[in-house]
Amino acid sequence: MNRRYPFVKVILFSGVILAVIVGVGISSVKGEQVMARLAEMGVKQSYDDSFKIKLGGETIEVSGVDEFESQVNKNIEQAEERDLTGKKLVALTFDDGPEVDSTREILETLKEKQVKATFFMLGIMVQRFPDVAKEVVSEGNEVETHSMRHANLSQMSWDEAVADLTEAKQITRDITGVEVEALRPPYGATNDMVKDVASMPMITWSVDLYDWRDRDAGLIKDRVVNASYDGAIILMHDIYPETAKALPWIIDELRERGFEFVTVKELAGKKGIELKNGEIYRDFTTS
Numbered sequence: 396m397n398r399r400y401p402f403v404k405v406i407l408f409s410g411v412i413l414a415v416i417v418g419v420g421i422s423s424v425k426g427e428q429v430m431a432r433l434a435e436m437g438v439k440q441s442y443d444d445s446f447k448i449k450l451g452g453e454t455i456e457v458s459g460v461d462e463f464e465s466q467v468n469k470n471i472e473q474a475e476e477r478d479l480t481g482k483k484l485v486a487l488t489f490d491d492g493p494e495v496d497s498t499r500e501i502l503e504t505l506k507e508k509q510v511k512a513t514f515f516m517l518g519i520m521v522q523r524f525p526d527v528a529k530e531v532v533s534e535g536n537e538v539e540t541h542s543m544r545h546a547n548l549s550q551m552s553w554d555e556a557v558a559d560l561t562e563a564k565q566i567t568r569d570i571t572g573v574e575v576e577a578l579r580p581p582y583g584a585t586n587d588m589v590k591d592v593a594s595m596p597m598i599t600w601s602v603d604l605y606d607w608r609d610r611d612a613g614l615i616k617d618r619v620v621n622a623s624y625d626g627a628i629i630l631m632h633d634i635y636p637e638t639a640k641a642l643p644w645i646i647d648e649l650r651e652r653g654f655e656f657v658t659v660k661e662l663a664g665k666k667g668i669e670l671k672n673g674e675i676y677r678d679f680t681t682s
């Protein structure tokens with residue numbers, strides 16, 4: 396690991412920066428001073444020595460200073476592992492699931508290769524395979540909605556579209572605990588009505604691997620290598636075994652070519668793009 400510029404790595408993770416500053420404070424002050432210091436840093440704590448701190452985007456409760464310091468160190472290590480400096484960034488996205496075998500195989504690959512992806516789930520599939528949907532979330536992936544039943548929202552009446560998206564969001568929330576924040580409209584089909592009804596950022600894609608049409612791992616591989624670029628959103632489907640089979644190769648090959656993987660919301664953040672309701676995003680390029 397390149398340790399010449401540790402701070403550059405740390406800068407990527409504002410939560411960690413906060414933790415580092417607080418951590419330094421803790422090693423030099425005690426008791427009430429620690430509390431005062433934490434309050435000053437905006438870190439919530441209670442009076443029973445139990446701290447609630449925000450590290451790397453997660454809220455963690457620790458029982459004391461030792462545990463706090465070990466959490467800080469762990470988060471710095473994780474930040475270093477996911478060093479994105481100088482990398483071309485892409486978001487891998489999976490639609491139409493969750494399924495059982497293919498989604499789980501994809502989750503295994505993502506875990507093994509330390510990649511987080513974005514899953515645009517269908518409400519009916521979340522209902523059908525709730526355990527898999529929960530696994531996608533617990534592995535740290537981003538979950539968004541792809542509507543309830545994959546019907547074309549742009550051909551619905553206002554009331555039908557409202558009913559569809561309300562149900563999809565409700566089911567995803569009830570089963571996975573995730574409040575979805577983005578819509579991938581089925582078929583990428585949108586119009587002014589869909590924009591208004593969705594009232595969320597709409598994420599389409601810029602690299603289509605046509606895995607749904609060809610069901611051919613070889614073709615999927617050629618396409619991903621030829622079409623990927625910094626800021627691209629790559630469309631795949633986690634319901635096909637061919638896609639699951641191609642994924643390890645896709646990740647290795649793109650890494651070989653200087654790419655690293657982030658979720659859709661992370662990609663927007665890294666590129667300095669603030670997601671707006673009703674806007675359509677096919678990629679996130681800085682220019």
Ligand SMILES: [Zn+2]
Pocket residue numbers: 490491541545581582
């Ligand atoms: Zn779809």
